Amino acid sequence: MLNRPYTDVDCRHEAARQYAEILRAPDLAEVGDEMQPQPIASTVGDGPGETATWIGLSGEEFHDARNEIRELLATAPDLSRWAVDLGANHLTSTTELAWGNGGWDLGIQIAHRPGVADELHEALVKAIGGAVGVVLGNRGLDCPRIT
Structure with missing residues (x-):
């Protein structure tokens, strides 16, 4: 370090x-x-x-x-269009998920409209994280979740 x-x-x-x-x-x-x-x-x-x-x-x-x-x-990366589309759809970037093995190998941003119930947001984050974990595991990729 x-x-x-x-x-x-x-x-x-x-x-x-x-x-x-x-x-x-x-x-x-x-x-x-x-x-x-x-x-x-x-x-x-x-x-x-x-x-x-x-x-x-x-x-x-x-x-x-x-x-x-x-x-x-x-x-x-130029995410200008993505950011504009989020705003135009009244979405807010709320959660980052990342998997890696010494570097940032995969990252996902989850965005939704304000007011989504906390329980629904948590369930979606858990489901998406679980699905990515299964796909990585099925491919034999050792990329633990880092966020």
Whole structure:
């Protein structure tokens, strides 16, 4: 594990935030510059004055984080149409399921309209997860559920 003051999840969070900003402002001059005053997600709520911001990193740490975020943005699939379709159908992304064996081999997002009963949502997530587990098992694939 790398010794750094932010997590991979922090980089994903910031990349997703910037991706949304880029969609709203495609003339954004430099990906990464806008992140400087933003909090590092994993530090929010740690205590008074303990929330770290990206600009608070050392020069090398900030440079490395910015490069990692740029790479995440560069390799992110274009889900614009999917996102627009979700919104047009008044659906909300609610649950991520993932299976893998050292990497992200399979991921499923479950979306539904607001107001679906919790019991129905839980039953659907369980059924979908179970079905994927059966298919992977029947194919002899060792990909345990990771979320």
